[in-house]
Amino acid sequence: MKKILLVFLMLMFTNVVFAQKTISGLINDADGKPLASASVTIEEPGKNAILAYGISNAKGEYKVTFNSSEMNLDLKIKAFNQKPITKSIKNEDQKLNFSMDSQATEIQEVRLKTKLITKKGDTISYDLKSFENKNDRTLADVLKKIPGIEVNKDGTVLYQGEAINKFYVNGKDLMEGGYGTVNNSLPKDAVSKVEVLENHQPVSILRDKVPSEQAALNIKLKKSVTMTGRGEIGAGFSPLLWNVKLTPMFFGQKNQWVVNYKANNNGESVENEGNILSFGNRWEGRRSQAAQKSWTNLETAGVPNIPEKRYLLNNVHFFSANLLTSPFKNKEWELKANASYTNNSITREDVQTKVFGPQSPTVDGGGIFISSTDNRFFDNVAKGELVFTKNAKKGFFKNTTTWNSFWNTDRANVDNNLPPAKNDVTATPINKFANESLESPTGTFQNSLSTIIPWKDKLVNFMSYVKYQKDRQTMTVSPGKYMEQFGFSAFDKITQYANSETIEVNHSASVGFSYRKWTFTPEFGLNLNFNNLKSAITGSIDNSRYYLGRDKQNDVDWNEVQPYTQVGINFKSQNFNLNLTLPMNFYGITYKDNMRQNYLDKSKTVFEPNLFASLDFASFFKIWAFANQSYDFGNFGFLYGGNILTSPTNLQVRYSDNVQMPQYLSRMAGTRLEYRNPLNNLFFNVRYNYSTNKRNLIEAYSTNGFISTLTLQALENSTKSQTESAEIGKYFPKFKTNLSVNASNTDSNSFSNFNGIFGESTNSRQSMGIKFNNTYFSWLSIDYNINMNWNKNSNKVLNTVLNSSGWNHNLSTYIYPSDNHTFGFNWDDLSTKASGQNFRNSFFDLSYQYTWVKRKIDFEFKWLNIANRKVYETVSVDAFQQLVTTNQMYIRPSQFMFTVKFNFK
Known part of the structure; x- marks a missing residue:
């Protein structure tokens, strides 16, 4: 098993690092103003699978890094009220700028469908309802079923095999590390979603200066003011x-x-x-x-x-x-x-x-x-x-x-x-x-x-x-x-x-x-x-x-x-x-x-x-x-x-x-x-x-x-x-x-x-x-x-x-x-x-x-x-x-x- 794992690790590292390519540039609207929150995806032609994606910032800047063995790839850009762009590009490092035309969309029917898992920057959000079953009653019951998250016997929450460094509820650290009580007694019905804050630096003044290797968990409640809890008598x-x-x-x-x-x-x-x-x-x-x-x-x-x-x-x-x-x-x-x-x-x-x-x-x-x-x-x-x-x-x-x-x-x-x-x-x-x-x-x-x-x-x-x-x-x-x-x-x-x-x-x-x-x-x-x-x-x-x-x-x-x-x-x-x-x-x-x-x-x-x-x-x-x-x-x-x-x-x-x-x-x-x-x-x-x-x-x-x-x-x-x-x-x-x-x-x-x-x-x-x-x-x-x-x-x-x-x-x-x-x-x-x-x-x-x-x-x-x-x-x-x-x-x-x-x- 040891040799297999080492070979797997080296092959994976070689494949993704040495074939890595980056595409970056600017996205503007028809008036030449920067477009924020435009999604940029890279796909292999003829395959309905996304290799990599990025989102433009407030200046319209985007950057997408990917790896693929294909000679040509499809680059797709989408933004609200803008006409989508699809462009065939070569599999190489390059800078590409785009200008998107306005396109109003008439919406006849709206259906809201919550995504199971979403990622924005270093934050991964899990829709709790998507992972629960009818017998689950508390947050801990559902956390055990979320991919990437584990719960040890002692109650410690792990993300990608490593212990989290903070457990927040609505952004506040009430329990100071002793979060077992909340995890075991917070009703799942009070929770809107669970956020994993990757590379989380708890000290605000250090966030752009001193990196962290650990992740934190933030529990987002459905209401900003919540009176809840759990009780049992047996x-x-x-x-x-x-x-x-x-x-x-x-x-x-x-x-x-x-x-x-x-x-x-x-x-x-x-x-x-x-x-x-x-x-x-x-x-x-x-x-x-x-x-x-x-x-x-x-x-x-x-x-x-x-x-x-x-x-x-x-x-x-x-x-x-x-x-x-x-x-x-x-x-x-x-x-x-x-x-x-x-x-x-x-x-x-x-x-x-x-x-x-x-x-x-x-x-x-x-x-x-x-x-x-x-x-x-x-x-x-x-x-x-x-x-x-x-x-x-x-x-x-x-x-x-x-x-x-x-x-x-x-x-x-x-x-x-x-x-x-x-x-x-x-x-x-x-x-x-x-x-x-x-x-x-x-x-x-x-x-x-x-x-x-x-x-x-x-x-x-x-x-x-x-x-x-x-x-x-x-x-x-x-x-x-x-x-x-x-x-x-x-x-x-x-x-x-x-x-x-x-x-x-x-x-x-x-x-x-x-x-x-x-x-x-x-x-x-x-x-x-x-x-x-x-x-x-x-x-x-x-x-x-x-x-x-x-x-x-x-x-x-x-x-x-x-x-x-x-x-x-x-x-x-x-x-x-x-x-x-x-x-x-x-x-x-x-x-x-x-x-x-x-x-x-x-x-x-x-x-x-x-x-x-x-x-x-x-x-x-x-x-x-x-x-x-x-x-x-x-x-x-x-x-x-x-x-x-x-x-x-x-x-x-x-x-x-x-x-x-x-x-x-x-x-x-x-x-x-x-x-x-x-x-x-x-x-x-x-x-x-x-x-x-x-x-x-x-x-x-x-x-x-x-x-x-x-x-x-x-x-x-x-x-x-x-x-x-x-x-x-x-x-x-x-x-x-x-x-x-x-x-x-x-x-x-x-x-x-x-x-x-x-x-x-x-x-x-x-x-x-x-x-x-x-x-x-x-x-x-x-x-x-x-x-x-x-x-x-x-x-x-x-x-x-x-x-x-x-x-x-x-x-x-x-x-x-x-x-x-x-x-x-x-x-x-x-x-x-x-x-x-x-x-x-x-x-x-x-x-x-x-x-x-x-x-x-x-x-x-x-x-x-x-x-x-x-x-x-x-x-x-x-x-x-x-x-x-x-x-x-x-x-x-x-x-x-x-x-x-x-x-x-």
Whole structure:
């Protein structure tokens, strides 16, 4: 597949670039005045297909780029109230001027027919009504069917395979990246069209100066002032089930707001709607998804790779409120206030079987070991955010203040059939049971400021970012004998404490000035990062606590001082964009172990360039190029000299006598060819990426299959990875069918040190997917997705190969005998195969929906998992350890739900 994709890419590039021709000129009316909005198309004679097109600007100028093997072509010009022109031209570069004669047209009958997809400049507009089916209710339902657009499992919207950078509603960014709530709850009937803003630069003052490689989505509502929203109330059984969703929304010209309350125990993680899915760009300041620093974790049951409604055993309450307003008469200023709170509990359970082969470096002579894990997770998360913004042509200002708090409590019951020690041939496995708990409160504060001020013909940018985070984690495992290999067998209970604090400060200043189509931006900055970790392991006997020595304690500082200077070079023309960043970064990093008086430091000045460029050609084609080089000198938590239980079965010390400060060098290069033709509803892209990573350290594991220890070793190693992929999608209006096919190939290698054996593994993975939806018949709609994958995992030390494969598909079909009635059938089928074992997991659902058309209210009856399947089974392989793992994960049983769904107005 890799060779085929490369050949396809080269042939395509050669064909469209080296045969490319351009025709340009002026179009005037009979009086010699420029004609704007005249359409110019290039066609091959005798064929009813448009090769390329252009539209004249206000000065009457036009430009069309195309490629064709024909000797002669037809050039056609059309404009309102003008006589059309058709001219035979030679297939060569040329300039042609035209004068159009007036021609009044008598219109006897007018029929309005909305185009499915239209393109104007960098904006592609989709008529939403053309892609929906009768069962769709929200914007997200329809977005999944639009060619060129995908929606990931986490709700992220992709265009041509890349995440969007903004999600607007009527041109306003209310949600600041957390657009999942609007996407899932905005009624489709309120939407007029969806606009893709290609190469979107969110900062207005930079739009003609600094290009962007990402696209944005703008949702155009039917009314400029809209009160809408979506609600659901449901109940069911097996066990007692409930579901509440209430999301009223208001979108006005000055104010927008969304209030959202969602709660359920039927397997839907509504709390993820608050996640940040798009991050704008660096000129808007720093934005990040708040996360806890994880020093220790419980043993955790596996998560099935199936829709979460199949396995998620939850009880969640999620509330959020988002407000956007223009507080001043000057509407360029906006104030946004966002708040959310989550209370969630989840249970999860699995049984895992590990089979080690006779040549395994992990277990002598091989063996079979079984463990079962039962988890209960209790999460409380609160967030508040204030955003003050001015985004105008004459200046930019944005300040974002964010507070986050986490109060999490987790529990686990684990029953392990532990293997004997690797070198103890007389020992036998012993069943050992453990109760585990983890308390992990976290608090964070962040403030990001960015402003761009015009100064004469220059732009001055100041940026500031401040973050403070405090994490506390306490893990308890009882009984202590569970971890006797670590020397804890004498204790009733083992407790791991870990407290950490982080202060991060980033400041920068830059000046941008332009010369013709070039923009140069020199920048100076200073990044500071100060961190401290304190940890200890204690043992308890009869409620008396004992510290287990200095080797089980840490008091570590990790501090970074990074001044830098860089120059940004941007070139922007009608068809070509270039962005080149040339930074010189000085890294000053110190590691200090206050208990052992160990000290390491790293001072290095490095060059870390970054490049991306794009070229539009032949009207519908675009080619991208990417390249960058970066260094990684480690981060807080990479080194510590005292042992930490990162889990009850994993004891880590990230230090040794000969250890060095980490120094990793990564390089990446890639290219992407895109084709976007709204005239025939065809989209495709071809990609190639190559990356390398050179390291001076390696992690050394010692394990018997369950109990593991880790240290660091100074050993140079290099890894590489390359990926080729292609995707093509087309909408067939005549058959009301959307079809897309994607394929990819990835080859990579890795180095490992298991039980003193150093070696290399390689992995080759191929995947292919097909998406199909059809609404040709008014009484039937069909959605079908299938994804297949093949893996080849090779152990270079033992010269062994383990193969695995899998596929999953989903079929959703709905029958509409009348406007009031909808019958639905859903089929999920997932399979994994490895080492002679094959597990297939099939799920079937039925639904019936009655619609009160006048009130736009749905009454839905749904029966999920009709076969009452209670376990999801998978198999996976690890060639280096000669390990085959099967996992049985407990999922939701058969359940029945009755739900009332309605719109707010």
